[in-house]
Amino acid sequence: MKVKEQLNSQLAALVPALEKFPWESKEHYAWFLAQTYYYVRHSTRLLAMASSRFDFDQNDQHYGFATHIAEETRHEMLAVNDLKALGFSIQDYPELPETRSWYHSQYYYVQNVDPAGLLGAVLALEGLSVFKGPWLHEKVCQHHGKAAGSFLKVHASEDLHHIEGACAGFDQLRAEQKPIALQSLEQSIWEYAAMLTGICERIQAKKIPLKPHAKAA
Numbered sequence: 001m002k003v004k005e006q007l008n009s010q011l012a013a014l015v016p017a018l019e020k021f022p023w024e025s026k027e028h029y030a031w032f033l034a035q036t037y038y039y040v041r042h043s044t045r046l047l048a049m050a051s052s053r054f055d056f057d058q059n060d061q062h063y064g065f066a067t068h069i070a071e072e073t074r075h076e077m078l079a080v081n082d083l084k085a086l087g088f089s090i091q092d093y094p095e096l097p098e099t100r101s102w103y104h105s106q107y108y109y110v111q112n113v114d115p116a117g118l119l120g121a122v123l124a125l126e127g128l129s130v131f132k133g134p135w136l137h138e139k140v141c142q143h144h145g146k147a148a149g150s151f152l153k154v155h156a157s158e159d160l161h162h163i164e165g166a167c168a169g170f171d172q173l174r175a176e177q178k179p180i181a182l183q184s185l186e187q188s189i190w191e192y193a194a195m196l197t198g199i200c201e202r203i204q205a206k207k208i209p210l211k212p213h214a215k216a217a
């Protein structure tokens with residue numbers, strides 16, 4: 001099975017959680033933006049770490065990840081600004097454990113398994129952008145206004161070329177690295193879904209107050 005087919009079949013597992021999420025609810029969307037900030041701020045750090053760990057015979061991956069850092073620079077601030085447009089501050093939102101699990105596993109892949117593992121998370125996020133980004137951006141703008149949709153706008157349109165680069169990067173991996181990247185892809189999809197479900201469950205159970213007294217690290 002080609003990587004794009006693998007990606008499509010994995011992304012299909014995320015559709016129920018995405019469609020069930022009440023994007024029209026300001027409270028839910030605000031929590032989504034806050035969690036987005038908490039994991040996206042690790043993207044450039046993870047890319048830098050993974051880039052440095054590729055061997056000299058994998059310079060395409062080394063330079064590819066390094067180039068990707070520039071493209072992701074300050075993307076976490078898009079989520080913070082969208083949150084501000086909604087009338088909220090990141091300082092009022094704690095990081096959920098599901099969000100931590102999502103990026104913690106990527107540090108594990110890079111540090112303990114193989115830097116190619118991070119490509120699985122890149123494929124998951126870029127695939128998600130292509131697969132659901134435009135639908136999600138339109139929905140959010142409709143309910144919360146364009147000013148609160150800049151993170152989704154950038155990832156639904158301007159970043160579409162990333163998926164092609166990520167698939168080409170996968171094809172160039174060593175045979176033993178490909179299953180690692182695919183395992184990380186699967187894990188990323190499930191953890192992203194857990195993050196969405198976790199937001200819904202806590203709001204429903206009123207286990208997260210509207211303004212928790214937790215400071216952003």
Ligand SMILES: [Fe+2]
Nearest residue numbers: 071072075155
């Ligand atoms: Fe980004």
